[in-house]
Amino acid sequence: MAKYILKRCVSIIVTLFLVCTITFIMMKAVPGGPFTTEKNLPPNVLEALEEKYHLNDPLLKQYVDYVKGTATFDFGPSFKKDGVMVSDMIAQSFPVSAKLGGVALVIVLLLGIPFGILAALKQNKMPDYLATIFATLGIAIPTFVLGTLILYVFGAKLGWIPTHGLDSWQCFIGPSISLAGFSLAYVLRLTRSSMLSVTGQDYIRTARAKGLPERKVIFKHALKNALIPVVTYVGPMTAGIMTGSCVTEKIFAIPGMGLF
Amino acid sequence: MNDAILKINNLEISFYTHVGEVRAVRDVSFSVKKGEILGIVGESGSGKSTVLLGIMGLLQHPGKIKAGEIIFEGENLAVKSNKEMQHIRGKKISMIFQDPMSSLNPVFTVGNQIAETIMTHEHVSRKDANKRVLELLELVRIPSAKSRINCYPHEFSGGMRQRAMIALALACSPQMLLADEPTTALDVTIQAQMMDLLRDIRKELDTTIILVTHDLGVVSEMCDYVQVMYGGRLMEEAVCRDIFDAPGHPYTKGLLRSIPNVKKGSRERLKPIEGSPPDLITPFDGCPFAFRCPSTMNLCMEGASQEWEIGEKHRCACHLCNPQVQALLKEGGIE
Ligand SMILES: Nc1ncnc2c1ncn2[C@@H]1O[C@H](COP(=O)(O)OP(=O)(O)O)[C@@H](O)[C@H]1O
Ligand code: SF4
Numbered sequence: 001m002a003k004y005i006l007k008r009c010v011s012i013i014v015t016l017f018l019v020c021t022i023t024f025i026m027m028k029a030v031p032g033g034p035f036t037t038e039k040n041l042p043p044n045v046l047e048a049l050e051e052k053y054h055l056n057d058p059l060l061k062q063y064v065d066y067v068k069g070t071a072t073f074d075f076g077p078s079f080k081k082d083g084v085m086v087s088d089m090i091a092q093s094f095p096v097s098a099k100l101g102g103v104a105l106v107i108v109l110l111l112g113i114p115f116g117i118l119a120a121l122k123q124n125k126m127p128d129y130l131a132t133i134f135a136t137l138g139i140a141i142p143t144f145v146l147g148t149l150i151l152y153v154f155g156a157k158l159g160w161i162p163t164h165g166l167d168s169w170q171c172f173i174g175p176s177i178s179l180a181g182f183s184l185a186y187v188l189r190l191t192r193s194s195m196l197s198v199t200g201q202d203y204i205r206t207a208r209a210k211g212l213p214e215r216k217v218i219f220k221h222a223l224k225n226a227l228i229p230v231v232t233y234v235g236p237m238t239a240g241i242m243t244g245s246c247v248t249e250k251i252f253a254i255p256g257m258g259l260f
Numbered sequence: 261m262n263d264a265i266l267k268i269n270n271l272e273i274s275f276y277t278h279v280g281e282v283r284a285v286r287d288v289s290f291s292v293k294k295g296e297i298l299g300i301v302g303e304s305g306s307g308k309s310t311v312l313l314g315i316m317g318l319l320q321h322p323g324k325i326k327a328g329e330i331i332f333e334g335e336n337l338a339v340k341s342n343k344e345m346q347h348i349r350g351k352k353i354s355m356i357f358q359d360p361m362s363s364l365n366p367v368f369t370v371g372n373q374i375a376e377t378i379m380t381h382e383h384v385s386r387k388d389a390n391k392r393v394l395e396l397l398e399l400v401r402i403p404s405a406k407s408r409i410n411c412y413p414h415e416f417s418g419g420m421r422q423r424a425m426i427a428l429a430l431a432c433s434p435q436m437l438l439a440d441e442p443t444t445a446l447d448v449t450i451q452a453q454m455m456d457l458l459r460d461i462r463k464e465l466d467t468t469i470i471l472v473t474h475d476l477g478v479v480s481e482m483c484d485y486v487q488v489m490y491g492g493r494l495m496e497e498a499v500c501r502d503i504f505d506a507p508g509h510p511y512t513k514g515l516l517r518s519i520p521n522v523k524k525g526s527r528e529r530l531k532p533i534e535g536s537p538p539d540l541i542t543p544f545d546g547c548p549f550a551f552r553c554p555s556t557m558n559l560c561m562e563g564a565s566q567e568w569e570i571g572e573k574h575r576c577a578c579h580l581c582n583p584q585v586q587a588l589l590k591e592g593g594i595e
């Protein structure tokens with residue numbers, strides 16, 4: 001086990017290094033730069049800017065500086081906001097995104113898994129149909145539509161929830177639901193299909209043949225197997241949700257990571 | 261026959277599918293004596309597994325016991341609820357399945373799965389249960405059992421998994437063991453070991469065994485009593501020797517012709533039974549073998565035969581065994 005964890009840690013470092021390198025190469029390969037706009041800047045201004053951000057250093061030096069900086073969490077000054085360090089921006093906005101993401105994650109897990117199990121146990125009955133309709137809608141409706149709809153109906157028209165910011169707990173309702181929507185639907189569907197395939201397995205019949213009560217057959221023998229694909233999906237999903245979504249944060253005017 | 265441990269009367273099991281009722285078991289009656297090994301043979305699809313699952317109360321939707329009784333220790337299992345059956349399954353009657361590769365739960369250790377059965381039915385501590393698990397693994401001759409107890413199923417070979425399944429089935433010393441083709445998925449040498457094991461278990465623990473198989477060789481070595489099943493019905497039943505030496509039913513004769521006779525070293529060609537097993541979804545009340553039988557009569561299409569006594573403990577469900585029909589045949593008054 002320890003060996004396995006160590007192996008994974010090494011592979012994380014290697015992966016991150018490769019990601020940095022490829023990003024760097026790609027950014028340098030495309031034409032244009034951070035200061036390219038519709039109006040052409042006067043050459044001397046552009047030169048001054050490039051000087052300031054070390055963009056006229058030799059490429060290799062830029063690359064080494066970049067990797068060094070990234071490794072020490074020093075991402076340099078922002079190109080967009082004058083005089084603000086990128087790491088400070090992250091330090092400020094990440095907790096906001098993470099808090100919202102945390103709420104969304106709880107919604108996804110607390111509703112997605114139990115209702116997925118319920119749908120599987122009541123296959124082709126009312127609860128299953130309702131869950132399927134819900135999941136299909138959740139997957140089909142894009143976040144910007146869902147978010148806008150929630151904001152318009154419950155925020156603007158009905159006035160039940162605040163339309164922006166994250167100052168009170170009510171503020172979380174709209175953005176967290178719109179952030180959770182897709183993943184919730186996906187987790188529900190995944191749990192349902194995984195549970196259905198597991199309950200048809202021979203070892204579930206064995207569990208029943210042992211005389212186990214149905215509760216144990218389902219929640220111990222079936223669930224432990226059925227959750228394997230769900231957990232696999234929830235890992236990357238957590239990262240996605242916690243680091244903020246541009247769409248949701250823009251719609252609800254939340255000062256999170258997604259805004260940058 | 262008061263020493264019957266299990267008595268099945270006129271059992272009917274059907275699967276109610278969207279395309280119609282599949283009558284998988286039709287009017288089956290038999291009894292099993294305490295301590296005997298009963299073999300049930302027949303081609304696949306003849307309803308053998310369905311009978312066993314019916315006894316266990318494990319029929320999967322849309323299967324239902326439509327009629328009949330399953331009397332075990334004076335109680336009718338056919339009318340028991342799932343909850344009541346939980347106290348019988350694994351404790352009084354156990355079952356082992358065809359495919360050992362998929363019959364154990366991959367996410368629990370083998371020892372854990374066996375201990376779970378014990379702790380479900382008996383109030384014993386984890387420690388005592390584990391001690392029993394070790395004894396069981398030794399009983400089914402798993403080498404270096406002590407170190408295997410915490411292994412996961414994927415660390416076991418097919419034969420070892422089937423041994424573990426047998427250990428699991430024996431965990432609460434059940435009166436009866438139902439084995440559904442326990443060796444079909446294993447290779448031949450392992451098959452023989454497994455059969456030895458089952459025989460020893462019967463000897464040591466006096467467990468009654470119903471052994472379902474389509475392998476007549478296994479039957480001839482293992483069983484005291486044999487039933488031949490076809491198209492959801494019992495065709496013939498007799499003590500083991502008589503099935504091989506004096507088969508009465510055309511289907512049994514066909515089955516025997518279709519297996520190699522190694523003993524005599526004969527060079528005769530094997531004769532497969534022509535045709536394929538009947539589709540149980542079409543309503544047909546005649547003899548299920550009528551479409552493949554070499555001696556089908558008009559009578560056979562109209563109704564299935566009752567069971568005729570053709571010898572001591574030897575019954576056969578074929579119209580040819582009806583004394584009246586035999587008399588008519590002699591006179592040539594029948595076709
Ligand atoms: N779940 C099911 N749904 C519909 N029909 C089934 C089902 N299970 C078994 N059957 C039918 O029951 C018959 C007997 O099957 P089975 O008991 O598995 O035969 P055997 O064990 O002798 O090979 C088969 O014809 C099969 O089509
Ligand atoms: S009843 Fe008729 S069809 Fe059936 S086995 Fe006997 S002779 Fe053949």
Ligand SMILES: [Mg+2]
Pocket residue numbers: 305308309310440441
């Ligand atoms: Mg079968």
